[in-house]
Amino acid sequence: MSLALRLARQQPAYRDPRARAKDFDEIDSGFTFEQARVEAERCVQCSKPACAIEGCPLGNAIPRWIDHVVQGRLRQAAWVLATTAPMPELCGKLCPHERLCESRCVLGQASKPVAIGALEAFVGRVAEERGWFAPAPSRMPSGLPVRFAGAADRTDQSDPTDRSDRRGHPERIRGASGHVAIIGSGPAGLAAADRLLALGHAVTMFERAPVAGGVPSYGIPSFKYAKSRVERLVERVRRKGAAIFCGIEVGRDVTVRELRKDFDAVLLAIGAPRGRLLDLPGCGLEGIYSATGFLVNGNVPAECIDEADRREIRRGRRCVVIGGGDTSADCVRTAVRLGFEEVRCLYRRSLEEITGRLADRGYAQEEGVVYQFLTSPTRFEGSGRVERVVCERMALGEPDGSGRARPVPIPGSEYVLEADAVVLSLGYDVDRKLLESARCQLGPDGLVVDDNLMTSRRGVFAAGDVVRGADLIVHAARDGRDAAMAIDRFLREG
Numbered sequence: 001m002s003l004a005l006r007l008a009r010q011q012p013a014y015r016d017p018r019a020r021a022k023d024f025d026e027i028d029s030g031f032t033f034e035q036a037r038v039e040a041e042r043c044v045q046c047s048k049p050a051c052a053i054e055g056c057p058l059g060n061a062i063p064r065w066i067d068h069v070v071q072g073r074l075r076q077a078a079w080v081l082a083t084t085a086p087m088p089e090l091c092g093k094l095c096p097h098e099r100l101c102e103s104r105c106v107l108g109q110a111s112k113p114v115a116i117g118a119l120e121a122f123v124g125r126v127a128e129e130r131g132w133f134a135p136a137p138s139r140m141p142s143g144l145p146v147r148f149a150g151a152a153d154r155t156d157q158s159d160p161t162d163r164s165d166r167r168g169h170p171e172r173i174r175g176a177s178g179h180v181a182i183i184g185s186g187p188a189g190l191a192a193a194d195r196l197l198a199l200g201h202a203v204t205m206f207e208r209a210p211v212a213g214g215v216p217s218y219g220i221p222s223f224k225y226a227k228s229r230v231e232r233l234v235e236r237v238r239r240k241g242a243a244i245f246c247g248i249e250v251g252r253d254v255t256v257r258e259l260r261k262d263f264d265a266v267l268l269a270i271g272a273p274r275g276r277l278l279d280l281p282g283c284g285l286e287g288i289y290s291a292t293g294f295l296v297n298g299n300v301p302a303e304c305i306d307e308a309d310r311r312e313i314r315r316g317r318r319c320v321v322i323g324g325g326d327t328s329a330d331c332v333r334t335a336v337r338l339g340f341e342e343v344r345c346l347y348r349r350s351l352e353e354i355t356g357r358l359a360d361r362g363y364a365q366e367e368g369v370v371y372q373f374l375t376s377p378t379r380f381e382g383s384g385r386v387e388r389v390v391c392e393r394m395a396l397g398e399p400d401g402s403g404r405a406r407p408v409p410i411p412g413s414e415y416v417l418e419a420d421a422v423v424l425s426l427g428y429d430v431d432r433k434l435l436e437s438a439r440c441q442l443g444p445d446g447l448v449v450d451d452n453l454m455t456s457r458r459g460v461f462a463a464g465d466v467v468r469g470a471d472l473i474v475h476a477a478r479d480g481r482d483a484a485m486a487i488d489r490f491l492r493e494g
């Protein structure tokens with residue numbers, strides 16, 4: 001038997017579910033050096049690695065950097081990864097690897113696939129801790145108008161939307177081919193900034209939230225990925241030379257049209273932030289939260305939340321979360337940590353159709369969450385505050401537009417669940433109002449872009465969830481990288 005087949009797949013040590021359910025700390029510290037080496041030895045080094053070619057949206061050279069891990073050359077491993085992956089520590093921890101790279105690992109045909117995700121997270125973490133990804137504190141962001149110079153760390157209170165002295169400023173494109181405005185600082189915006197800076201362009205980012213980082217900074221709970229690590233990721237891009245202005249909402253404080261006049265190109269990386277609502281009786285009762293409202297206010301310190309978005313989460317004994325994706329797994333696990341004793345997740349289809357990372361659902365179950373499949377709410381009841389969710393059971397019918405079996409109500413199957421809080425986690429849509437005001441063509445999921453990720457407005461590009469609809473970090477990072485390359489071509493070719 002080959003060495004790869006003899007070695008067992010390594011598992012990072014996870015904290016005891018009872019202990020971890022009491023705090024918001026990450027639930028594992030990843031592979032040890034020895035575990036990483038052993039796991040890396042399981043890779044059979046395929047000459048045409050399907051894990052990388054078909055399985056990884058970023059095209060990471062997986063066997064190559066894994067070989068460096070086997071040889072103990074972690075710095076080289078990190079370097080190879082960083083050539084294609086703008087945020088390996090984040091993707092290593094949060095990608096649904098079982099559906100991506102690991103699903104294409106040949107070892108999976110005879111044994112368990114190589115734990116590529118945990119290895120990537122290991123290399124990313126070591127590189128992050130040792131500062132291999134972070135350049136020395138930068139010179140002033142290249143090409144930044146003087147009035148913005150001190151504001152890159154948000155200490156300058158000058159108004160970054162005041163464009164009076166920008167055009168033709170001598171600093172404007174010194175040492176850079178062009179100056180690009182990026183709207184939104186999530187994975188797509190950060191990945192684009194990273195690549196644009198490497199290509200020699202100046203980058204200014206505008207972020208609506210008080211802190212940069214997108215969904216990983218305010219939506220994804222810190223037990224999945226620590227906020228301090230998102231801060232380090234943002235800091236890395238800042239140190240490379242990006243000016244990042246938080247608390248600036250494009251559409252309110254400055255328009256896309258105005259930015260297009262002042263910058264050589266604009267990238268829309270504003271995600272898909274609109275939580276879907278349910279139109280059911282009782283939806284307006286107190287104690288019914290949107291997923292983002294619940295996650296943000298449950299996980300993020302109040303000072304990092306826009307005042308308009310601050311809500312008090314009233315505690316109680318029973319919490320019902322409706323919906324079955326990544327977000328709902330985060331909501332149920334947040335509810336456990338907020339002290340709800342009985343946490344249920346209702347999903348209208350079956351286990352086979354559920355989306356979201358398998359691992360997170362497993363962790364939720366270990367932490368005491370109960371999943372109720374083929375169940376849908378019909379109304380919410382209570383006097384002023386929600387007290388009950390009336391549910392009905394579902395059967396599966398013919399596939400619908402999404403290709404998944406359509407849930408069909410079973411007549412007379414209604415029953416009642418007591419609830420002190422309800423969280424609606426039904427998916428996200430793009431902010432059509434902002435996009436309409438930007439006069440870019442919209443499709444059913446998001447912005448319409450051409451092969452170069454350019455919108456219907458020349459010089460205005462788009463990347464990430466704003467194009468795809470709610471999706472994955474790795475796809476947003478890929479889009480951001482691709483958009484940066486397209487913007488580079490656009491700026492060079494004119």
Ligand SMILES: Cc1cc2nc3c(=O)[nH]c(=O)nc-3n(C[C@H](O)[C@H](O)[C@H](O)COP(=O)(O)OP(=O)(O)OC[C@H]3O[C@@H](n4cnc5c(N)ncnc54)[C@H](O)[C@@H]3O)c2cc1C
Binds near residue numbers: 094096214251326470
């Ligand atoms: C709760 C939750 C959990 C998730 N878990 C996972 C997971 O485990 N694994 C995974 O791969 N994916 C996960 N996802 C999906 C993933 O987070 C997204 O696909 C990814 O963040 C999209 O990146 P983005 O840069 O396109 O958008 P975002 O991350 O949404 O970033 C967009 C940024 O633009 C800013 N913005 C919006 N409008 C404006 C404006 N008008 N002006 C200025 N700034 C603006 C927003 O504040 C935000 O910071 C999760 C999503 C959610 C909501």
